[in-house]
Amino acid sequence: MKRRSFVGLALAAPLAACSTGTPTGTVSSPAPSSAPSTPAAQSAKLVVWVDGSRAPAVKEIGKQFSTDNPGVTIEVVTKNFADIGPQFSTQVPSGKGPDIAVTPHDGIGNFIKSGVVAPIELGDLANRLTPLAVSAFSQDGQCYGLPYSIENIGLVRNNALSKDVPQTWEDLITAGKEAGKKYPLLLGVGEGGDPYHTFPLQSSFGNTVFRMNDDGTFSDTLTIGDETGLKFATWLGSQGKKGNKVLDTSLTGDIAKEQFLNQNSPFFITGPWNTPDFEKKKLDVTVMPIPSAGGQPARPFVGVQGFILSARSKNALLATEFLVNYLGTKEVQLKLFEQGDRVPALTEAAEDATVTGNPLVQGYAEAGQDGLPMPSIPPMAQVWTFWGGAEAAIVGGAEPEQTWTTMAKNIEAAIKKAG
Known part of the structure; x- marks a missing residue:
């Protein structure tokens, strides 16, 4: 690239x-x-x-x-x-x-x-x-x-474990498995979910939380529950407990960092706040764009x-x-x-x-x-808990489309209640 x-x-x-x-x-x-x-x-x-x-x-x-x-x-x-x-x-x-x-x-x-x-x-x-x-x-x-x-976040690669530059999520999993480590890749989901770190993958399906205005800001029209969101939810389920198990709610952000520092995975989706820890461990790392899962560019917040x-x-x-x-x-x-x-x-x-x-x-x-x-409009405050909970549930094996649809309805109701 x-x-x-x-x-x-x-x-x-x-x-x-x-x-x-x-x-x-x-x-x-x-x-x-x-x-x-x-x-x-x-x-x-x-x-x-x-x-x-x-x-x-x-x-x-x-x-x-x-x-x-x-x-x-x-x-x-x-x-x-x-x-x-x-x-x-x-x-x-x-x-x-x-x-x-x-x-x-x-x-x-x-x-x-x-x-x-x-x-x-x-x-x-x-x-x-x-x-x-x-x-x-x-x-x-x-x-x-x-x-x-x-x-923003990116894909961090441990250069001692891999030299690959994955272009797709499938490429990333393949490269990760070839390294022969405990985890092909690390993305902290946790029991409450972590939509901030999974959003680039969601956006690669063309889905955003709110509709974007022409000036680059967000309107208060909710779009997270549309067809593109449902496609992401289905894909997310395929990566969890009932799929390939690449994503796991038992893996928090802190645990993911610890495993990466211990060189138990060649790839880690994270941000610049962890750079000092990589330097302390003297890890040779490269930061790259997050690969697409849905065919469109992975767009981090x-x-x-x-x-x-x-x-x-x-x-x-x-x-x-x-x-x-x-x-x-x-x-x-x-x-x-x-x-x-x-x-x-x-x-x-x-x-x-x-x-x-x-x-x-x-x-x-x-x-x-x-x-x-990242959306800064007041309705965004009503999104995070429902969003993260739905993602964690789907990764844990819940039916994707039903869970995602319920999430969208709950978010909409919470926004109306908050005024």
């Missing part, structure tokens, strides 16, 4: 409309002369919530911001990543919480619905970010976050990480300056890249040799070239 740069791929993605009214000046310097002005004599504090991996880079640029804006302090509060979204939703309405918080884009829909997040005026920076990243943080023509990284602005921030202008003209710079986005090996959302940073020279990062980028932004 011909390799293409990630930037070129991302630039080809549809771009949701985003306000670009007032230019914010250059974004390649932490302190551009045309940045929005703030009262120098007035003291102010910005509170930023991040997790431990991002804290060092944000603290460093926060010190620079304080130096450039005397009287202004940046308080970086470190939290567990999984706690940031829920706590942001509960604390902001009462006037508490941070001015800025890091978040994955798929929480944006519910943040907007509950009124806790404010739109951000990106200005000229919107044209410097990859369209897919801006689209992921946009709804109804407005941007609700500063994206900084893009991630693309997740975008970014920073959001509280709707209750008392220093919104100051916070926007910090977001756009500091966190949105090449320097900072490369520092954040060093913490997680996720492709920067800023095209200038994504084109840097630090990024393009990393073969694993580029492997994931190629694996995500046909990816779809």
